[in-house]
Amino acid sequence: MVKETGFYDTLGVKPNATPDELKRAYRKLALKYHPDKNPTEGEKFKQISQAYEVLSDAQKRELYDRGGEKTIKEGGTGGGGGSFASPMDIFDLFFGGGSRMHRERRGKNIVHQISVTLDDLYNGATKKLSIQKNTICERCEGRGSRKGAAQMCMSCHGTGMQVRVHQIAPGMVQQVSTVCHSCQGQGQRISQKDRCKACGGRKILRQKKILEVHIDKGMRDGQKIVFHGEGDQDPGLEPGDIIIVLDQRQHPLFTRKGEDLVMSMELQLVEALCGFQKPVLTLDNRTLLITSHPGELIKPGDTKCVLNEGMPMHRRPFEKGRLIIHFSVVFPQANFLPKHKLKELESYLPEKMDAEQPESMDDDLYIYADLEDCDLDNRKRHNHQHFYMDEDDYANTGGVQCQTS
Numbered sequence: 001m002v003k004e005t006g007f008y009d010t011l012g013v014k015p016n017a018t019p020d021e022l023k024r025a026y027r028k029l030a031l032k033y034h035p036d037k038n039p040t041e042g043e044k045f046k047q048i049s050q051a052y053e054v055l056s057d058a059q060k061r062e063l064y065d066r067g068g069e070k071t072i073k074e075g076g077t078g079g080g081g082g083s084f085a086s087p088m089d090i091f092d093l094f095f096g097g098g099s100r101m102h103r104e105r106r107g108k109n110i111v112h113q114i115s116v117t118l119d120d121l122y123n124g125a126t127k128k129l130s131i132q133k134n135t136i137c138e139r140c141e142g143r144g145s146r147k148g149a150a151q152m153c154m155s156c157h158g159t160g161m162q163v164r165v166h167q168i169a170p171g172m173v174q175q176v177s178t179v180c181h182s183c184q185g186q187g188q189r190i191s192q193k194d195r196c197k198a199c200g201g202r203k204i205l206r207q208k209k210i211l212e213v214h215i216d217k218g219m220r221d222g223q224k225i226v227f228h229g230e231g232d233q234d235p236g237l238e239p240g241d242i243i244i245v246l247d248q249r250q251h252p253l254f255t256r257k258g259e260d261l262v263m264s265m266e267l268q269l270v271e272a273l274c275g276f277q278k279p280v281l282t283l284d285n286r287t288l289l290i291t292s293h294p295g296e297l298i299k300p301g302d303t304k305c306v307l308n309e310g311m312p313m314h315r316r317p318f319e320k321g322r323l324i325i326h327f328s329v330v331f332p333q334a335n336f337l338p339k340h341k342l343k344e345l346e347s348y349l350p351e352k353m354d355a356e357q358p359e360s361m362d363d364d365l366y367i368y369a370d371l372e373d374c375d376l377d378n379r380k381r382h383n384h385q386h387f388y389m390d391e392d393d394y395a396n397t398g399g400v401q402c403q404t405s
Contacts, residue, residue: 259321
């Protein structure tokens with residue numbers, strides 16, 4: 001029993017969620033509320049990152065379940081404080097972009113989610129994706145001005161950052177680094193007349209690029225396809241990556257479980273007893289004739305499988321999983337046969353189990369009980385419709401009262 005469910009609610013999962021369920025939830029929410037897509041949802045993105053940071057770590061999750069968010073913030077892990085990591089660090093680590101120190105040597109990564117069908121993952125596909133990315137201005141070669149026109153910013157001495165020291169208590173000071181307001185973090189200043197006419201002194205341009213995304217057979221929902229060095233460019237930094245995340249849409253017939261495909265099949269009673277042949281259209285447009293021979297009984301709830309008709313294995317497409325079929329059996333309507341025909345049907349079925357026959361006992365020893373349809377849902381609702389009376393209600397109902405003197 002967990003003490004509180006705030007972090008679980010933030011990710012939209014139950015307290016008993018598995019690590020894979022946590023990853024799927026974080027992936028969808030982080031892509032949805034990333035500041036690049038929703039600039040006004042920075043606080044929401046931060047909450048999602050903090051929740052995932054705690055719940056994805058087994059030790060932190062155990063502490064949170066026992067003591068809640070307060071225990072985490074008080075530094076219950078023994079790490080000397082309960083501060084959270086940067087939301088962007090968590091995002092980059094999750095999507096393969098590295099930590100903040102690594103990110104500072106590289107341009108910004110671009111993460112895109114692309115919708116795919118189960119058919120695409122089975123057969124493989126190629127999709128075109130249009131993106132916007134930063135590229136270094138070719139006219140000024142990323143200088144932002146004509147050669148030699150830029151001057152070092154004297155406010156930050158070319159670092160792009162300013163350090164301020166604040167006294168927070170007697171004998172205690174706090175050092176805070178902020179982006180230099182004079183040069184906007186560029187480390188240099190360019191006069192208006194010397195700025196590059198193409199990029200306006202920004203050193204980069206926003207350009208459109210068309211990517212061809214090749215989806216291999218057997219890839220999975222949530223799998224990442226990385227285009228190395230195709231991300232945002234910045235002067236003096238290695239270009240970032242473009243990371244494509246596959247998001248599989250639900251299929252009307254098949255559900256994927258690892259390398260297996262799972263489906264449900266409904267049979268009539270005669271088919272379950274006497275055999276059947278049912279066609280199933282596969283994801284590569286072949287027709288499988290699912291066959292049960294006469295005498296092979298299929299019971300309600302039975303599960304059967306067809307080997308080598310599941311999903312192809314990634315990078316081993318000629319090896320496939322199983323097609324798993326869950327069977328349900330539909331019984332005929334009441335009184336579907338006249339009584340004399342039922343006797344004839346009974347003669348073909350296995351004999352009833354031996355039991356003490358009513359004819360050998362006196363009728364007075366039996367209470368005959370007929371079966372009726374039972375609607376459990378309506379019964380539950382009826383049981384909750386009670387009316388309660390307060391003490392004040394009893395006082396106003398009249399009745400005999402004791403005489404007082």
